[in-house]
Amino acid sequence: MLDIQLLRSDLEGVAARLATRGFVLDTARFHELEVRRKAIQMRTQELQSRRNSASKLIGQAKAKGEDTTAIMAEVALVGDELKTTEVQLVELQAELQIMLEGLPNMPYESVPVGASEADNQELRRVGSAPVFDFAVKDHVELGEGLGGLDFETAAKISGARFSVLKGGLARLHRALAQFMLDTHTDQHGYTEVYVPYLVNAASMRGTGQLPKFEEDLFRVPRQMGEGGEQNFYLIPTAEVPVTNMVRDEIVPLEQLPLKFVAHTPCFRSEAGSAGRDTRGMIRQHQFEKVELVQMVHPDESPAALEQLLGHAEMILQKLGLHYRVVRLCSGDIGFSSAITYDIEVWLPAQDTYREISSCSSFEAFQARRMQARFRNSAGKPELLHTLNGSGLAVGRTLVAVLENYQQTDGSIVIPEVLRPYMGGLEKLAR
RNA sequence: GGAGAGGUGGCAGAGUGGUCGAAUGUACCUGACUCGAAAUCAGGCGUAGCGUUAUACGCUACCGAGGGUUCGAAUCCCUCCCUCUCCGCCA
Numbered sequence: 100m101l102d103i104q105l106l107r108s109d110l111e112g113v114a115a116r117l118a119t120r121g122f123v124l125d126t127a128r129f130h131e132l133e134v135r136r137k138a139i140q141m142r143t144q145e146l147q148s149r150r151n152s153a154s155k156l157i158g159q160a161k162a163k164g165e166d167t168t169a170i171m172a173e174v175a176l177v178g179d180e181l182k183t184t185e186v187q188l189v190e191l192q193a194e195l196q197i198m199l200e201g202l203p204n205m206p207y208e209s210v211p212v213g214a215s216e217a218d219n220q221e222l223r224r225v226g227s228a229p230v231f232d233f234a235v236k237d238h239v240e241l242g243e244g245l246g247g248l249d250f251e252t253a254a255k256i257s258g259a260r261f262s263v264l265k266g267g268l269a270r271l272h273r274a275l276a277q278f279m280l281d282t283h284t285d286q287h288g289y290t291e292v293y294v295p296y297l298v299n300a301a302s303m304r305g306t307g308q309l310p311k312f313e314e315d316l317f318r319v320p321r322q323m324g325e326g327g328e329q330n331f332y333l334i335p336t337a338e339v340p341v342t343n344m345v346r347d348e349i350v351p352l353e354q355l356p357l358k359f360v361a362h363t364p365c366f367r368s369e370a371g372s373a374g375r376d377t378r379g380m381i382r383q384h385q386f387e388k389v390e391l392v393q394m395v396h397p398d399e400s401p402a403a404l405e406q407l408l409g410h411a412e413m414i415l416q417k418l419g420l421h422y423r424v425v426r427l428c429s430g431d432i433g434f435s436s437a438i439t440y441d442i443e444v445w446l447p448a449q450d451t452y453r454e455i456s457s458c459s460s461f462e463a464f465q466a467r468r469m470q471a472r473f474r475n476s477a478g479k480p481e482l483l484h485t486l487n488g489s490g491l492a493v494g495r496t497l498v499a500v501l502e503n504y505q506q507t508d509g510s511i512v513i514p515e516v517l518r519p520y521m522g523g524l525e526k527l528a529r
Numbered sequence: 530g531g532a533g534a535g536g537u538g539g540c541a542g543a544g545u546g547g548u549c550g551a552a553u554g555u556a557c558c559u560g561a562c563u564c565g566a567a568a569u570c571a572g573g574c575g576u577a578g579c580g581u582u583a584u585a586c587g588c589u590a591c592c593g594a595g596g597g598u599u600c601g602a603a604u605c606c607c608u609c610c611c612u613c614u615c616c617g618c619c620a
Contacts, residue, residue, distance in 0.1 A: 108582080137579080137580090140578080140579060140580095140589090141579070141580070141588095143589085144578090144579065144580085144588060144589045144590090145588080145589095147588085147589060147590085148588055148589070150600075150601080151588095151589090151601080153600070153601090154547070154600055154601040155547070155548075155601080156600095157547080157600055157601070158546095158547035158548070158600090158601070159547080159548070161547080162547080162548085167600085170600080171600050172600095173600095174600050174601090175600070177600090178600070323609070323610080329609090329610085349539085351539095474539095477584085478557090478558085478574095479584085480576075
């Protein structure tokens with residue numbers, strides 16, 4: 100959520116910055132709502148003030164045993180008008196709130212202006228693509244050849260966009276997650292957290308998935324007492340539960356920065372992506388991710404994003420995988436993001452780079468929604484900055500390892516850093 | 530699933546229809562005393578919105594959440610959520 104004060108003081112400036120990401124801010128409507136809100140709020144508060152002082156007088160008069168009919172008749176009139184204006188005020192503020200929650204974050208100045216993926220900026224390539232002297236297979240062929248990847252059984256159990264892993268492949272998948280967690284906790288200073296996979300609507304609202312993107316989520320209806328109904332949502336990323344740990348909190352200054360890492364499953368309905376990446380494990384309804392989350396002092400967030408990006412990159416470097424870092428353009432960054440770097444890993448079978456991590460700074464956008472604050476050096480509560488990034492998407496990393504470490508006979512050489520997690524095994528073969 | 534207790538400022542904890550944004554204690558800040566500290570004494574000390582661009586002033590809202598009664602609600606009524614204790618069941 101953007102700061103409403105900023106919209107009030109520099110509406111055109113905000114509109115201009117949102118325009119760079121293809122969002123049209125209805126400035127006339129905002130202005131109109133604000134004018135009405137201001138008038139009604141002032142009137143309401145004036146009436147409340149009169150009612151309060153009159154009520155106080157009634158109390159005093161009654162204590163002395165005096166007659167109060169005249170003043171009570173007067174305050175009744177105030178009460179009648181107040182009933183109307185209070186309702187109007189609530190409605191107006193709700194309208195403003197809906198409008199405000201529908202506004203995406205403003206991109207940083209450094210974010211290249213562009214309309215789509217095609218305008219993203221490649222920053223660097225790290226490592227080099229492996230050279231094969233045979234026809235490479237993709238991860239589906241490799242996995243099925245090893246007898247460890249089974250989409251048919253997954254389809255029977257659940258449906259499309261699910262997978263079953265078996266044997267060495269299942270273990271390799273687990274090894275990757277363990278390796279990532281250990282690296283981030285031991286070497287990068289993150290605290291591991293275990294969090295709920297079902298969260299309430301307030302948490303989804305806090306990180307920006309709700310109200311706008313409900314169709315991307317799996318909703319789990321839940322009967323509450325006396326016909327009440329309240330939904331749980333399956334998390335689409337650990338970002339949601341982990342970032343919401345600080346919702347409605349005031350963190351002491353000396354505890355900053357907070358750095359958390361969590362390994363969780365992620366659930367996405369993939370509405371609107373029918374027909375995209377239907378083959379293999381690239382785009383699933385359920386996948387595992389190791390997520391890095393930081394809550395930092397506002398002054399520190401640009402540097403923290405660079406560090407966080409480096410932490411994610413380190414995993415690929417240790418795994419010996421070739422990748423590139425891309426700065427997303429204004430038209431391609433996510434709703435809540437002010438700046439996003441994607442890490443794209445080389446997939447030889449597709450002869451292309453595919454996203455394996457997305458690292459973003461949200462500035463105070465999420466913190467404002469969540470009322471996540473810290474106590475600054477003046478002792479006053481101030482909004483935190485939140486950041487997160489995948490470190491990394493486990494399923495896609497498995498795909499990358501399979502494809503990049505394949506041998507001519509269809510076996511897979513296990514990257515050295517993973518071998519301790521594989522009982523010393525050096526190679527996956529049928 | 531059953532029974533009971535409870536949710537109030539950073540923390541503890543009083544308040545059961547009006548003078549309560551809220552006693553008191555504690556923590557914290559300032560000052561006095563002191564060479565300095567401790568102890569003691571005095572004062573201050575919630576969040577947010579609006580007027581208003583303003584750490585100053587005024588007004589408004591906030592006592593788990595939402596609704597209701599009332600001229601007036603932390604306090605009374607209704608619904609829900611959460612926490613704790615005991616019993617039952619259970620990975």
